[in-house]
């Protein structure tokens with residue numbers, strides 16, 4: 001399940017295919033991966049034969065409704081998370097191609113504020129449910145996402161593998177439980193999956209995001225709407241949480 005090499009010929013961001021802009025809600029961009037209040041999860045139930053099957057045949061939680069109403073800022077939509085993460089090379093905000101650096105694909109993850117010097121403690125492998133980003137939307141995420149705006153790790157990742165699934169496990173005779181199971185775990189038979197978990201291997205920590213080519217500043221925010229005041233430092237409270 002290892003993706004094709006994520007390094008190799010570097011495509012300059014200025015000539016890379018542009019990632020589509022996401023929908024905006026009250027002046028804020030809404031990543032494609034997020035769920036909306038117009039979308040509802042099903043009643044909790046054991047896996048059904050009719051459920052969509054995903055990676056390794058695991059049944060996947062199938063939501064009803066449409067992406068309307070208001071964004072659920074902290075909730076991934078299971079089907080969209082599956083589609084984006086399974087590709088491993090698609091931007092979680094717009095769904096287009098993620099940014100490739102000479103050292104790997106671009107990921108932005110919140111740094112752990114509980115640790116001193118989080119950049120010094122990056123492991124050789126990091127697990128995440130968040131797909132990578134294109135360069136334009138990585139810059140946007142640093143401005144608009146509450147957790148990433150405070151502090152984040154900018155990573156170039158040369159190798160990515162899907163290693164686990166998070167979801168609700170309905171073992172016979174036991175209460176349902178939310179778990180993360182490895183892909184070879186027999187308990188997957190009883191799971192209704194919600195998130196693919198990727199392992200980012202040998203990540204390289206970058207000092208900062210690569211600069212955005214001038215041409216790509218266009219379209220980075222709604223043309224007529226000024227940036228929301230809540231996005232300006234020093235206070236980041238009130239910003240949505242994309243991660």
Ligand SMILES: [Zn+2]
Nearest residue numbers: 019091134137
């Ligand atoms: Zn993008």
